[in-house]
Amino acid sequence: MTTNNTSLALSTDIGSASRLTQLGLAAFLGLFIVGFAGFSHISAVHNAAHDVRHSLAFPCH
Template sequence: MTTLSLSTLTETRNLRQVLSAVSAMVLGGLLILTVGFAPLDTVHNTSHDTRHSANFPCH
């Protein structure tokens, strides 16, 4: 029978939180780069309008 201590459970939870945060940052960065440098004007303009509608300054 395996016994997990409280510190082991806390470390596992913290590791999952860090991995989730890093994954979200990488995915967000890839999305921004993909849309920002998209050759299709429609994709770029759609993201541009979305930033303005969210009151997020972009230029």
């Protein structure tokens, strides 16, 4: 019976660490995409991001 409790506690710890890792990677990816599109010197990338912001009614000026 103790092996079931131990494996349950171990799987909970792994799930929590996995969620934290996923959250960190998602935040990094989001910041990278916003930073790349927002500060890109490639006009096509910057203009596409600008048009998307306007289509979502997000103020960017």
